[in-house]
Amino acid sequence: MVQPLDRLVETPSQTAGPYVHIGCIPSFAGVKGIYAEDLGTSPINGTPKGEVITITGSVFDGTGWALRDAMFESWQADAAGKFAGHADADPAVTGFCRFAADKDRGTFTLTTVKPGAVAHRNGAMQAPHISLWIVARGLNNGLQTRIYFNDEDNTDDPLLSRIEQTPRVQTLIARKTGERQYRFDIRLQGDDETVFLDI
Amino acid sequence: MADLGPLVPRNRAAHPVAYDPDYKTSVARSPKWALLSMESTPSEETGPRFGHQVLGEWDNNLIMNYTRGKAAAMGERILLHGRVLDEFGRPVPHTLIELWQANAGGRYRHIKDSYLAPLDPNFGGCGRTITNENGDYEFLTIRPGAYPWQNRGNDWRPMHIHISVFGHSFGQRLITQMYFEGDPLIDKCPIAATIKSRSQLDRLVAPLDMSKSRPLDYLAYKFDIVLRGRRQTMFENKLEGM
Ligand SMILES: [Fe+3]
Numbered sequence: 001m002v003q004p005l006d007r008l009v010e011t012p013s014q015t016a017g018p019y020v021h022i023g024c025i026p027s028f029a030g031v032k033g034i035y036a037e038d039l040g041t042s043p044i045n046g047t048p049k050g051e052v053i054t055i056t057g058s059v060f061d062g063t064g065w066a067l068r069d070a071m072f073e074s075w076q077a078d079a080a081g082k083f084a085g086h087a088d089a090d091p092a093v094t095g096f097c098r099f100a101a102d103k104d105r106g107t108f109t110l111t112t113v114k115p116g117a118v119a120h121r122n123g124a125m126q127a128p129h130i131s132l133w134i135v136a137r138g139l140n141n142g143l144q145t146r147i148y149f150n151d152e153d154n155t156d157d158p159l160l161s162r163i164e165q166t167p168r169v170q171t172l173i174a175r176k177t178g179e180r181q182y183r184f185d186i187r188l189q190g191d192d193e194t195v196f197l198d199i
Numbered sequence: 200m201a202d203l204g205p206l207v208p209r210n211r212a213a214h215p216v217a218y219d220p221d222y223k224t225s226v227a228r229s230p231k232w233a234l235l236s237m238e239s240t241p242s243e244e245t246g247p248r249f250g251h252q253v254l255g256e257w258d259n260n261l262i263m264n265y266t267r268g269k270a271a272a273m274g275e276r277i278l279l280h281g282r283v284l285d286e287f288g289r290p291v292p293h294t295l296i297e298l299w300q301a302n303a304g305g306r307y308r309h310i311k312d313s314y315l316a317p318l319d320p321n322f323g324g325c326g327r328t329i330t331n332e333n334g335d336y337e338f339l340t341i342r343p344g345a346y347p348w349q350n351r352g353n354d355w356r357p358m359h360i361h362i363s364v365f366g367h368s369f370g371q372r373l374i375t376q377m378y379f380e381g382d383p384l385i386d387k388c389p390i391a392a393t394i395k396s397r398s399q400l401d402r403l404v405a406p407l408d409m410s411k412s413r414p415l416d417y418l419a420y421k422f423d424i425v426l427r428g429r430r431q432t433m434f435e436n437k438l439e440g441m
Contacts, residue, residue, distance in 0.1 A: 007286055008286050009399070010209065010210065010213055010425050012214050012375065012394050012399045012403065015225075015376075015390060016361065016363075017376075018311060019299060019307045019361075020374070021309065022307060022308065022309055022324050022325050023327075023361055029309045031308050031309075031325060033323070034255075034258070034264050034325060035258065035327075061227040062226075062228070073372070077242075083245040085245065103310075118242060119241070120240050120241065121240070121241070131242045131369055133369070136228065137224050137228075138228035138229075139229075140216065140217055140225060140229075140393045141217060142372060142373075144370075158237075162235060162237060193232050195232075196230050196232075196235070197234060198211070198235065198236040
């Protein structure tokens with residue numbers, strides 16, 4: 001016998017279900033008047049330093065159908081690569097946003113400041129990216145992924161460099177489609193399944 | 200703030216499987232390839248913080264918050280309380296907990312819920328609070344009803360409350376569901392059954408807690424939540440070569 005290891009185990013996840021909006025974005029579900037406003041309606045307030053961009057996309061299931069009931073949360077640094085709470089962080093960047101796929105077409109839109117490169121603990125730099133968390137009916141665990149940008153230098157990013165099948169790197173890179181506009185689609189299954197993270 | 204180390208990697212065996220044919224929606228929505236595992240970075244170790252200024256007076260009282268104190272929701276009144284801890288048993292203070300649930304008849308106030316049970320004019324179905332310095336939280340609510348859903352021929356969800364917790368790092372983010380002690384539908388539920396470890400599923404079943412029940416007013420259920428921890432060793436804070 002050995003000494004007991006008195007560690008606790010993380011509480012298991014369960015699907016957020018089809019009614020996640022009631023709890024997280026109540027006005028989207030048609031529940032009004034309980035909270036003064038929904039939480040995390042925008043990751044910026046006022047005029048942040050840097051470039052304000054819009055990212056549009058959809059989450060597709062294995063049949064190619066865009067999910068109408070997904071909810072997203074994004075978390076990111078400001079244009080200088082600092083997270084809210086850091087002494088030098090841009091006060092106009094909260095960094096957190098909650099948004100839902102459109103009920104009819106399944107598209108989402110995130111308007112935010114383009115993040116800067118973020119230093120890793122060991123000093124290496126991570127290419128600019130936005131962390132994305134996806135929950136929906138049918139997803140038993142929330143899915144973590146990242147949005148990188150095709151007009152940034154991603155070559156030395158420590159996470160992208162770990163993807164052995166290099167064509168899959170493209171699944172994490174938003175494509176510039178116009179002035180301050182990007183497209184980022186997520187595929188849950190199929191040949192171009194998005195790289196999801198355990199991080 | 201202390202220089203905390205990386206997040207403890209998730210034990211995926213403690214969580215549900217992604218693909219489970221008995222939960223039909225998971226079939227086309229579950230990723231097939233392995234997740235990319237990596238040590239956490241500041242992007243996962245930091246996260247949004249919410250202070251008491253986001254909370255309104257009635258936010259953790261689902262019995263009264265839809266009518267702002269004017270009329271009570273229908274149903275069996277309960278106190279839901281518990282503690283948020285990390286894997287090392289340390290309390291997680293000042294973290295936002297949100298919940299949502301069906302009314303006493305099993306109907307959600309959502310544009311897409313068309314179950315024939317009626318809406319309760321005095322029940323909205325969401326609430327939120329922030330843990331205190333010891334990681335404790337409390338909600339007053341009503342016990343939600345079980346409801347049928349389209350899956351296999353005749354599937355019913357056990358009584359449950361959906362719970363969302365932030366912790367202090369984006370990598371700790373968790374959404375789960377709590378069930379009620381003694382509900383026979385738990386063992387028939389394909390969503391509960393996506394958790395393959397019986398002891399882990401049992402951790403989602405809140406026991407009746409008579410010590411916190413208030414006579415002639417409400418029953419109480421206790422639901423503790425454990426989030427990922429952060430590794431802290433003396434080595435982590437040491438300078439190179441020391
Ligand atoms: Fe539910």
